[in-house]
Each structure stands twice: as structure tokens, then as C-alpha cells.
Amino acid sequence: xxxxxxxxxxxxxxxxxxxxxxxxxxxxxxxxxxxxxxxxxxxxxxxxxxxxxxxxxxxxxxxxxxxxxxxxxxxxxxxxxxxxxxxxxxxxxxxxxxxxxxxxxxxxxxxxxxxxxxxxxxxxxxxxxxxxxxxxxxxxxxxxxxxxxxxxxxxxxxxxxxxxxxxxxxxxxxxxxxxxxxxxxxxxxxxxxxxxxxxxxxxxxxxxxxxxxxxxxxxxxxxxxxxxxxxxxxxxxxxxxxxxxxxxxxxxxxxxxxxxxxxxxxxxxxxxxxxxxxxxxxxxxxxxxxxxxxxxxxxxxxxxxxxxxxxxxxxxxxxxxxxxxxx
Amino acid sequence: xxxxxxxxxxxxxxxxxxxxxxxxxxxxxxxxxxxxxxxxxxxxxxxxxxxxxxxxxxxxxxxxxxxxxxxxxxxxxxxxxxxxxxxxxxxxxxxxxxxxxxxxxxxxxxxxxxxxxxxxxxxxxxxxxxxxxxxxxxxxxxxxxxxxxxxxxxxxxxxxxxxxxxxxxxxxxxxxxxxxxxxxxxxxxxxxxxxxxxxxxxxxxxxxxxxxxxxxxx
Numbered sequence: 176x177x178x179x180x181x182x183x184x185x186x187x188x189x190x191x192x193x194x195x196x197x198x199x200x201x202x203x204x205x206x207x208x209x210x211x212x213x214x215x216x217x218x219x220x221x222x223x224x225x226x227x228x229x230x231x232x233x234x235x236x237x238x239x240x241x242x243x244x245x246x247x248x249x250x251x252x253x254x255x256x257x258x259x260x261x262x263x264x265x266x267x268x269x270x271x272x273x274x275x276x277x278x279x280x281x282x283x284x285x286x287x288x289x290x291x292x293x294x295x296x297x298x299x300x301x302x303x304x305x306x307x308x309x310x311x312x313x314x315x316x317x318x319x320x321x322x323x324x325x326x327x328x329x330x331x332x333x334x335x336x337x338x339x340x341x342x343x344x345x346x347x348x349x350x351x352x353x354x355x356x357x358x359x360x361x362x363x364x365x366x367x368x369x370x371x372x373x374x375x376x377x378x379x380x381x382x383x384x385x386x387x388x389x390x391x392x393x394x395x396x397x398x399x400x401x402x403x404x405x406x407x408x409x410x411x412x413x414x415x416x417x418x419x420x421x422x423x424x425x426x427x428x429x430x431x432x433x434x435x436x437x438x439x440x441x442x443x444x445x446x447x448x449x450x451x452x453x454x455x456x457x458x459x460x461x462x463x464x465x466x467x468x469x470x471x472x473x474x475x476x477x478x479x480x481x482x483x484x485x486x487x488x489x490x491x492x493x494x495x496x497x498x499x500x501x502x
Numbered sequence: 503x504x505x506x507x508x509x510x511x512x513x514x515x516x517x518x519x520x521x522x523x524x525x526x527x528x529x530x531x532x533x534x535x536x537x538x539x540x541x542x543x544x545x546x547x548x549x550x551x552x553x554x555x556x557x558x559x560x561x562x563x564x565x566x567x568x569x570x571x572x573x574x575x576x577x578x579x580x581x582x583x584x585x586x587x588x589x590x591x592x593x594x595x596x597x598x599x600x601x602x603x604x605x606x607x608x609x610x611x612x613x614x615x616x617x618x619x620x621x622x623x624x625x626x627x628x629x630x631x632x633x634x635x636x637x638x639x640x641x642x643x644x645x646x647x648x649x650x651x652x653x654x655x656x657x658x659x660x661x662x663x664x665x666x667x668x669x670x671x672x673x674x675x676x677x678x679x680x681x682x683x684x685x686x687x688x689x690x691x692x693x694x695x696x697x698x699x700x701x702x703x704x705x706x707x708x709x710x711x712x713x714x715x716x717x718x719x720x
Binding site: 200202204207403404406407410411413417501 | 609
């Protein structure tokens with residue numbers, strides 16, 4: 176008998192330290208992860224209506240800051256059409272000779288600080304004005320062309336300070352009567368955008384916290400529901416890691432599903448918005464398409480969603496699992 | 503295999519469930535643990551699988567001092583000690599096969615190995631044809647046998663049973679006790695808590711008698 180019992184205890188210790196090789200053990204480990212990962216998803220889909228509600232809550236919380244971010248990015252793009260290259264219009268003094276204006280034009284064209292120069296003669300300006308403003312009759316009744324010669328400049332990449340200096344230099348020229356720079360509104364736009372980005376970041380942080388709590392609470396309920404199972408698993412030798420695993424995957428799926436919902440919501444609202452927005456911008460002669468999330472941004476959304484899910488689950492599991500006896 | 507050295511267990515509130523209990527279970531021994539309900543049988547078993555920790559004294563399982571065991575090593579002890587619970591502790595949302603497979607799934611065995619061992623354990627307890635059924639569809643005796651199959655499926659060195667025949671009729675009880683005898687014959691150390699003294703008398707194994715938390719060997 177002692178022999179037999181020796182053999183038995185050897186077999187037992189063999190089973191607990193795993194006589195099968197490391198490769199086998201790794202395979203079994205991966206297999207167990209795969210099984211639990213898919214099982215968890217299967218369970219969620221089994222009660223899809225309940226799951227969908229959780230996904231919607233997470234989705235909305237993720238979609239809100241994301242869509243604001245998308246809209247800000249689009250406004251940035253809109254401003255980006257003039258980004259750093261405001262147009263400078265030089266209104267030349269009345270009655271300036273065309274030859275002098277042309278000399279000025281070639282001087283400016285030679286200046287490396289300007290990328291392009293455009294000469295608009297009084298006659299051209301009048302033509303354009305008549306065509307666009309529909310006031311041909313009034314203009315025609317004037318004894319002479321009231322419009323000055325205009326030189327339109329597009330500066331090269333200049334810092335705002337350099338640009339200001341340049342404008343001051345231009346103002347001192349005798350040929351120049353007045354200058355208009357469409358710079359200020361862009362500065363204001365960018366300031367507003369920066370403010371908007373702060374706002375989105377703050378909102379995003381709050382809603383991210385909301386997602387964390389929502390997932391944490393859902394996981395807490397799941398732990399409560401599976402209390403009996405957890406107890407039994409612990410009693411037959413399940414490690415804490417083994418007990419924790421399905422809940423972490425649950426959190427992952429909630430987060431990932433929520434991110435998918437968020438992505439769909441963003442896609443839908445952009446479709447809904449794009450028509451009116453493009454019509455609006457078209458009236459300003461702007462060719463513009465509303466940009467959605469690109470691939471990197473989509474992946475980032477999925478990543479953030481999943482990560483929030485896993486962290487939320489980890490927090491809930493850490494708080495509630497050790498309360499379940501046996502330790 | 504199991505050694506208690508002056509073990510006492512006091513619960514919060516002052517109730518002393520065990521006081522200065524000492525005994526030793528040899529490798530491959532089978533004993534009955536008897537006594538009235540409330541005598542401390544369950545507490546004693548809970549100390550072996552570390553569901554509770556002693557207030558005083560030391561418990562050794564397979565040479566390991568459980569007092570010195572870190573929490574994260576508890577699962578290793580539990581994998582080496584199969585437990586049959588009075589209330590079966592089955593999971594009602596999964597079938598018999600998956601209930602029995604639980605310790606193996608936890609242990610990271612390969613699916614083929616799991617299938618082989620679970621079927622062997624189920625045929626040992628006479629439930630080979632019930633693996634696809636759910637526990638709810640089984641009788642009390644069958645549920646108990648599923649619990650036994652789960653307790654032995656990963657070939658533990660020790661098998662504990664807490665009132666395994668509590669709700670069963672005499673014939674069934676005897677059948678189940680014989681089953682434990684068979685496990686003992688292949689080398690498993692077995693401890694059975696019961697108050698079914700008639701059955702204990704029929705079988706010639708050592709008896710540990712608990713009364714009011716104290717041990718009187720018979």
C-alpha cells in the first residue's frame with residue numbers, strides 16, 4: 176500500500192505542477208484566454224438587449240466629446256484654407272499712374288516674403304463688382320470709376336509678428352492708401368478653437384470618468400450575479416487571476432462595444448450634418464467636405480474605449496472580489 | 503498527510519468551534535469524523551481547505567504548514583484537496599460535464615485531457631450517460647455524485663466530504679460510502695464528516711469524534 180500511495184501523491188504533485196511542457200502550458204493558457212474572451216462576448220450577445228443598453232450609455236459618453244473634437248477639427252480645416260497665409264489687400268492712392276502701380280507690383284513680386292501677387296486694375300474691380308453685387312445701374316451712372324487699383328498679396332509662411340512688421344512697412348509706402356489684412360478673424364478663430372479644444376478635453380475627461388463608473392458598476396452587478404460561481408471556483412482551487420479574467424474581458428467588451436456604438440453615432444451625425452454644412456459653405460464659394468474620423472482616430476477611439484472598459488472592470492474587481500469568501 | 507496540532511478556532515463573538523484539537527491522518531488513511539451538528543465538524547474541514555484560519559495552533563497538509571502559507575498559494579492546496587459539500591455546490595447554469603471539468607479548466611488542462619478525465623470520473627460514479635444534463639434535472643443522489651466526480655477529477659491526494667449522505671436514503675448512502683472506500687483503496691486519503699452512526703459502524707475505519715469542539719478518538 177505505501178508504494179501505491181507514493182505513486183498517487185506523485186501523480187498529484189505532477190498534476191499540480193503540470194508535467195506537460197512549457198509550450199503545452201502556454202498553448203493551454205492562450206486557449207483558456209481565447210475561450211473566456213469569446214464566451215464573455217457570447218454571454219453578452221445572449222442578453223443583447225441589456226448589453227445594448229450598456230453599450231449605448233458608454234457609446235453616448237464616448238461619442239459626445241469625440242464628435243465635438245471632429246467638428247473642431249473641421250473648423251480648423253476651414254480656417255486652414257488661409258492658415259498662416261492671410262491675404263493682404265493694398266488699396267493704392269487715387270489717380271496713381273498705372274506704370275507706377277506696375278513697378279510697385281514687380282517690386283512686391285520680387286519680395287521673397289510674398290508667395291503670390293495679383294494686380295486688380297480699377298476697371299477689373301469695377302467689372303467684378305458689377306457682376307457680383309448686381310449694382311450695375313448705379314455704378315454705370317457714376318461719372319467716373321471710384322474704385323482704386325488693388326494689389327492682393329499672399330504672404331509666404333510668416334509668423335504673426337513678422338506679418339505685422341511687414342504690414343507696417345507696406346503702410347509707409349507712398350503708393351499705398353490703405354491696407355486690409357484678413358488676419359484678425361483667423362487669430363480669433365484659432366483662439367476660439369484652442370478654447371474649444373480645452374473644453375472638449377475637459378468634457379472628455381468627465382465623460383471618460385463616467386464611462387469608468389458605468390462599466391465599474393455593471394461589472395459589480397456581474398460579480399454579484401456570479402457570486403456562487405466565484406465561491407465554487409475559489410473552493411476548487413481557482414486563482415484570483417482566474418476568477419478576475421472573465422470580468423476583465425467583460426469590461427473590455429463593454430468598452431469596445433461602446434466605442435463601436437460611439438463610432439456609428441458619429442458616422443450617422445456627420446452624414447446628417449454634411450448636407451446642410453456643405454450647402455452653407457458652398458454659398459461662401461468654399462469647396463468643403465465634412466471630415467469624419469480617419470483610421471488612426473478610429474483606432475484611438477476603439478483603444479480608449481477598450482482601455483476604459485478594462486480599467487473600470489479592474490477597479491470593480493479589485494474592490495469587490497476580495498469581499499467574496501473564501502479568501 | 504493531515505496533521506492538527508493544538509488547533510483552536512474562535513469565531514468573532516466568542517463562540518469556540520474547536521478547542522485544542524490534535525490528530526494526524528496518515529497517508530492513504532480513511533477516517534470518519536463524527537459528532538452532533540454544531541460539534542465543529544464543518545469548521546475542522548474548512549481549516550483544511552483554508553476557508554477559515556485557526557485562532558491558535560497549526561494545521562499541516564502534506565507537510566505544509568498552512569499558517570505560513572501566503573494567500574496566493576491557497577489555490578495550490580485546494581487543488582490537492584478534493585471536497586464534497588453537503589449542499590453539492592454545483593453550478594446550475596452549466597451541464598454535468600462542465601461542472602465536473604471545472605477543476606481541470608482552472609488547472610489549465612488541454613481539452614482532450616479534460617474530456618478523458620471527466621468521462622473517467624463520471625463513469626466511476628455511475629453517471630457516464632448524464633454528462634449533457636443539467637444539475638437541476640438530476641436527483642439529490644445524482645447531484646451528490648456529480649459533486650464527488652468533481653472532487654476527484656484532478657486526482658487530489660486528499661478527499662474531504664462534509665455530510666455526503668445527509669439527504670440520501672440508506673441504500674444510496676451506503677453506495678456513496680462504498681465509493682469513498684474505493685477511492686481510498688487507490689491511494690487517496692479520505693475524511694468523511696457524518697452523523698450517520700449506523701453507517702459508520704458498518705465500515706471498519708478509524709473514527710474521530712468531536713463533541714463541543716473537543717476531540718475524543720475512538
